[in-house]
Amino acid sequence: MADISIRGAVKRFSGQEALKRLDLDIRSGEFFTLLGPSGCGKTTLLRLIAGFHEADEGRLAIAGEDAGHLPPWRRETGMVFQNYALFPHLSVFDNVAYGLRQRGLPRAELAARVHEALARVRLGPFAARMPEQLSGGQKQRVALARALVIRPRVLLMDEPLSNLDARLRIDLRRDIRLLQQELGITTVYVTHDQEEALAVSDRIMVMEAGEIRQIGTPHAIYDAPEHVFVAGFIGACALLPGRVRGGALEIAGARLPPPAPLPEGAEVTLALRPQDLALAEGPGPDRLAGRVRLASFLGAQTRLTVALDAGGEVEADLPRGADGRLPARGAPVHLAPLGGPLFDARPGPGQGRRLA
Amino acid sequence: MRPAARADAGRARRRWRGPDLWDGVTLAGFAVLALLVLWPLGQLFRASFHAEFTGEFGLSNYATFFGSRYFRAALWNSLAISALSALGALAVGLPLAVVMARRRIPGGGAVRILIVLSLMSPPFIGAYAWIILLGRGGVLTRWAQAAGVDLPSIYGPGGIVFVSVLQLYPLVFLLAYGALQRIDRSLEEAAAILGRRPANAFLTTAFPMMRPAVVTGALLVFLAVLSDFGAPILLGENFEVLATLAFRLYLSEVGGEPAMAATTSVLLVALAGAAILLQRLLLAGRSHAGDSTVAPPERRALRGAAERLLLPAFAWGVVLVANLPLLVIVYTSFLETRGPVFGEAFSLMSYRTVFATVGRAVTNSLTFSALALALIAVAGALLGYLLARRDTAATRALDALLMIPYVIPGTVLGIGFITAFNAPPLYLTGTVAIIVVAYFIRRLPYMVRAAAAIVYQVDRAVEEASVNLGAPPLRTFRKIMLPLMAPGLLAGATLAFVEVINELSATVVLYTGRTVTMPIATYSQVIGGAYGTAAAVASLLVLVTGLALAVFNLVGGREDRMSL
Known part of the structure; x- marks a missing residue:
């Protein structure tokens, strides 16, 4: 488990500042949600932590170590994408095993860990299926197992539920929260859905136009908005x-x-x-x-x-x-x-x- | 993991975001295109501005060209047969597409397969087969003479257009048929409800939406005939077109006129480029209407005696006549022959002659095509990925450069290659390499397009997921993208193989006695009057082509990929 510290992070896309000098600390084991309308910079910030973007200025530390200059494949983060991003040519088992194979795990341990991860997301019987044979909710649970099985330092989730229908969204967000509490893993979660953010988070960071409007518990965000944008956006x-x-x-x-x-x-x-x-x-x-x-x-x-x-x-x-x-x-x-x-x-x- | 990560951090700080594999691929792509496209074309261009014998710089070659009735005639002939063939292909392909898309023809599935088959059969073999049928002393000619009828000659412009139309109408058919299948039935129904009669409804709704397909199809036929070498050289006799003119000027028995050959080549490339520009202008602002998820109108059963008699006769008539050459070639290859005269008895003598005299052609063809194919597959996969995933000024320039080989006729490429690679350090004239590299550059653009199309279909997040799980970019490409691209690459490679093994127009400029190929052997046997041997080589070529197409169908050439 690891905490994340970001100091003075600036990210520009063709001259435009997508992130305007952000400072934030995410505690170890915390479920931390980045909330805001599209274009507010929440996904940019998540991808910065994952290493898919490099900050133009500022420092990023994961577990106290400078991580801003690590390439994404060495960051030991587990990412879950909006469109599932399963490997379509690999079975459910091989999808989940992919990260472990990169780490050269012995075969027996690898199989044990894959099965354990699949059991955690209640997909044990589906190991031999191909992604195209799964429903949207099942695909996202495979993606979750695939991200968690490598025992990442942080779990990163980019609007993981927005492609699912309303009922499934509520079931799955509950599953995600339970699993996160069980594992105690630091989680950074991006969403534009304020209800979802309030329901699952330890703390929420509300963003607008590349700036932080408020960081606080769901209660504080809802009851004591510090910025008019937060008041208008939540509820x-x-x-x-x-x-x-x-x-x-x-x-x-x-x-x-x-x-x-x-x-x-x-x-x-x-x-x-x-x-x-x-x-x-x-x-x-x-x-x-x-x-x-x-x-x-x-x-x-x-x-x-x-x-x-x-x-x-x-x-x-x-x-x-x-x-x-x-x-x-x-x-x-x-x-x-x-x-x-x-x-x-x-x-x-x-x-x-x-x-x- | 973590200590390792820390240890790597310092190294990563320098390497990460620095030049990577794809920068290398970009650079290599530029180098390859510069060397194999820009340099030879530039050499031709330069040569065309230097007077033939004095070497003086100026427009004298162009003055000679346009001052000579003979050269001007070749230009007009090229334009005429290309335009007439395009019109002819429209006249055959369009009605056929409408009939096949809107009516239930008995054996319609077989008709569609035969249409694709006639497109895939080697072009110059069609010309040769029609000589057997309709040439002097041809089978049909003699029958007709016996019956007291004089059939029109297959030689000359009429014959070239006839053979080209039968060879190329499938291009128009496939595009028009595909467009018809993408037009939603409700459009014509709406027009009908608004009071239009069916024929009128079709003309006012479906027909305008087919326009891009019609224009593109006509252009493809125009370009193919413009750059064709096989049919004009076999059927043209004294009828000269630019492709054959450039060839004869370059390799004339009396020393050749390389500057005039270069001038002719430049004009040919300019014409092809102009044709593409014209197509762009005609289609500016129009996208292909509709998408593939619509429900096309149902095929209606044939009604009335006239429909029942005429439409199947038309559809089957076209495909049978178009595929007649294949039948003729294979049949005559098993006949006893003496020179250009076929006997009555079956015999394997032609095949024995092939392996005794031009056996090398078979092994050469297979080897050259396989080598070219390997290069095309590797470069196509890398460049296709690059163009689909990196959008920079450099990759856009690379994309534009890749368009050029589309418009270079084979003969021109051949002449350009000899001009460019005839001196150290790249003295390639007469080598295997020059032929393989010519094949490679001619087919590379198609492979790059095919590969890019697959990459576009894969969500970027799939690759990011792999990187996130610890696989660096190169390993991600190998483990994730290559397997996903493999079926499409294999299918594209098979089609490239078919094209390459049938290549005549560039090879005929580049080959030597050692590097003779099957199409060259067929061509020279026909020219030399050894029709039996020619038929046998051509049949082997047809066999290899057929096998390759069978592989294509097996590895995922699903019906929709052929847009049928």
Whole structure:
């Protein structure tokens, strides 16, 4: 097991900075997820660790050793690819055995380790199959066994579930997490699916445009976003523009008490999750007024989509009423914000940072 | 593992990302193309600007060429037979493709196999077989004379076009048929629903989508006839075309006129290049419509007496006439002969003569082709991989250079090779090497394309997975890419073998008594009037070709690879 340390990593593609001077530490045995939209640099960073890209600047250390100059075949990482990347001309057994053969393992030990790895991913009976005879989920489990059997220092996974259907994705991500905990292997996992990231990770690093927006536990990322991008990217969240005037927050026609003292005239963004809004009985200075556009029954609660009179749209979760009746479309409603994080909206270097 | 990794780190810091195998392959590719394509072509080009006897620099050779009615005639003749053959191939190949794609012809599968077979039979053998049938004293000629009918002569431009069309119409057929199979049935159905009658619906929907196939097919036929040497030399008699003119100018019995031969060669290459440019212009902005997953319209059963009689007669008539040469060659090779006259009785005398006099041709052909094939396979695999996986200015330039051999007619390449490699340090004239290398460079582009096409189909991540598991790039290429490429390489190599073993137009310039090949033996036996021996050598050639094609089918020449 090994920790990974990255200092000042810069990667440019034809002059464009894909990674903008990143510093991060991944702990030994940790399930660390790189999360962000496509083009944010998460895959570039993963491939940097694997050695398929070389950083233009900065240092990379795996288990305390400088690894930035090691070629990819000497990095002792195990990688799982989005498209499985099984060797189509080799059987399941030979696919898994491939890395061990490169290491010249004695035949008996090799067979034992391959069978053990296949058993771990519950594919023992499939050793003699060819890749084309497997389903997508089975292929990805072979790929996982193939990466793990070499006992890599780190496991690298590049959107391993995105080619699978929804149901299988949930089953397999559970399997991956269980296996990772069992083996205690340091894992770097790339995904654009925030739900997946929240479900499996010890820590998540949210990236945008080659920069780190936040590193934290799933709880911290969800409950205490440090950047407006994180708030908007994780879960459903309305971002409402506002301004501090006369000691109060003016947002969408309402005047709210600021959660912390803020300078007069400050431009801010308020992030409101559906559970941060409650239905109020009537209008008031600290209420958001609007009309119902959509009411969706979600089982445990009802989610209202409300078009605000002052412009913009929010979502609010209502506890399930005893009568189960949904508000009618177009009905006027008043919502009371229960509080949410505030972010700096002034253009400049601090834009997007959390204020309170 | 880890201590080893640490020990390697310092070394890796210097080596990794430095020049690697593929930089070497790029460099070698440039060197090979420069030496075998640019240098000989450049020599020809240079020679064409130096006056024949005085060596003075200028356009005097071109002035001579265009000032002479004889030379001008060769130019026009070349253009005329190439264009007429292209039209003829369209006239035969297009209707045949439509009939085969849209109607159920009895024995349709056999017809399709016979079409491919006639394409694969050696070109000049067709010309020779038609001489046996329709030449002076030919079998059919004598029958017709006995019946009081004068058949048109097989000699001259008409005969060349006739033989070329029968040889090459499959090119048009295969492309047009493939295009028809990729047109979704719903298109024509939509047109029908909109009120078009079936014939009209076909002309307005399917036909425009076949345009790229039609243009490309016609161009391929045009280029093949333009650079063909065999049919014009056997059938042309006094009818001179550029390919035969260049040959005769170069190897004339009265010393030769190398500068004029070079000038003719340059013009021939220029024409071929212009034809390719024209095709690019005609097809600019058009991609081949449709894809292979669509459902083509079903073949309809034949309706009415006229359809039932005429369409099968047309389809079977074409393939039987086109394959008649093979039958004639093999049949006559077993007849007793005296010079150009075939007797009635069966005999193996022709084969005995072959092994007694030109047995060397058989071993030579097999050896040269095998050597060329080995070179083509290795270089094709490496270059194909390089062009598919590395996209740099250098590889793009290499790709463009690889296009050049497509447009160099064999005769021109032969003359270029002799011009370029006739002095130390590369004195290759008359050697085995010069023939093998000529075969190699002529077929290399096809192999590179075939190999690159396979590599494109393999996800890059497959290679990265191998590297990630500890196999350095070269080992990854050997363990992963080569096995994946092997079936395609083998299939490509088999086709290259077929082409190379039947090569006549470059060999005829390059061979000596020691390096005679089967096509050369056939050619010189025909010229010398020994028709029986010629038929026997040609039959052996057909046999080897057939065996190679059988191997091709075995190693994965699946139906779709022949686009049937």
